[in-house]
Amino acid sequence: MKKKIYKFINNDSKYVPLIANELVNTFKKEANQENVDYSFTIDGETKQIKENNANTYFFFDTTEDSILHKFKKALFDEDLKNIEEDSKEEEILMNNVRSFLMKICNLMTKKHKKSLQETIRKIILGGKYNEKTVPLNCIEVVSIDIADYSSILESYKYLLRIGKETGAEINTDEVIKFIQDRQEKTGMGINDIFIIEKKAGNPLFTEVISVEQARKFLNEIYIYFYVDYSIKTEKEVESESKI
Numbered sequence: 162m163k164k165k166i167y168k169f170i171n172n173d174s175k176y177v178p179l180i181a182n183e184l185v186n187t188f189k190k191e192a193n194q195e196n197v198d199y200s201f202t203i204d205g206e207t208k209q210i211k212e213n214n215a216n217t218y219f220f221f222d223t224t225e226d227s228i229l230h231k232f233k234k235a236l237f238d239e240d241l242k243n244i245e246e247d248s249k250e251e252e253i254l255m256n257n258v259r260s261f262l263m264k265i266c267n268l269m270t271k272k273h274k275k276s277l278q279e280t281i282r283k284i285i286l287g288g289k290y291n292e293k294t295v296p297l298n299c300i301e302v303v304s305i306d307i308a309d310y311s312s313i314l315e316s317y318k319y320l321l322r323i324g325k326e327t328g329a330e331i332n333t334d335e336v337i338k339f340i341q342d343r344q345e346k347t348g349m350g351i352n353d354i355f356i357i358e359k360k361a362g363n364p365l366f367t368e369v370i371s372v373e374q375a376r377k378f379l380n381e382i383y384i385y386f387y388v389d390y391s392i393k394t395e396k397e398v399e400s401e402s403k404i
Contacts, residue, residue, distance in 0.1 A: 165235040170257050173264055179228045181268040184305075184384060185276050188219055192284045195376055196220055199285055201390055208392040215303040217285065217388045220380035222310075233381065237309040266302040274300055281388055290392070299389035306383040316344040318379035321351070321372060329368035336365050340372060 169176045201216040203209070210216075223230035236258065244251050269277070278297045282288065286295060310318065321337050343354050355372040358365070 164240050164254075165238045166232075166241070166254070166258070169232050169235060170261050173261055176228065176232070177261070177264045177268055180232060181265045181273070183227055183229050184265070184382075185269055185273040187221060188384070189276055189280050191221060192219055192280050194284070196380070197284050199388075201388075203390065203392060210389055210391045213387060215385040215387050216390075217281065217386040219384045219386070220382060222381045229382070233307050233309055236307060262305045262307075266305060269302040270300070277302075277386070281386075285388075293393065295390060295392055297388060297390070299387070301387045303385040303387050305385070308381050310379055310381055313379065314341070314345050316341045319377050320375035322375045323369060324371035324373075326368045326370055331368055332365065336369060336372070339363075339365055 197217070197219050199217040202211045204211055223233055241254075244254065277300045281297060281300065282290070282292075282295075321340065323331070323333055323336060325331050339358075340351060340354055343349065344351065347354075349357075351372055351374050355366065355369070359369070
């Protein structure tokens, strides 16, 4: 039987643009300070970006009504389990998947530059620099990573921020495990669990003063961008405005 993943790979003319559009629209609608990260260095003298590697990252989970979600499920479907590790079949499949994903990256880069620019300018630059000062001339979608974490309980995908009394030594791992297990069993919120256990005298929480949910660390989709954040000097801006 043909593997489900080949429904996408063998029909790339249909699915590459569909998935590229979904990714761009998701970036445009959902990108925020919590799911976008970046790291780059600007030369102090030239104001040019120093590296040309991936420096901007967007991560999120798929929604069940999306083509991307269906592609993800096909990529980790049960029908692939009989492929032997390090076999020729596995090598061919991985090469085909990489090629398919690169086609998506290339299409996003070529066709959706303006939309990517607008989102990056809003989320990362915070609207502080206009197009003349930081033109974002080069935006390249470098790679896409896909994982399926549907088997992992939702509460286990988040970091917890634990506040403790000064000088206290607590078993952080045990506190986190207790709260996450209780979340999954009861559906209660983190703060409610903390308050109940604190009042009940649970020794795990004796010296704990607060527990908060922090950012999600386990995401299924990662998009890696290279963005040229180079800054134009006042002289360069003035010179171009005269042309």
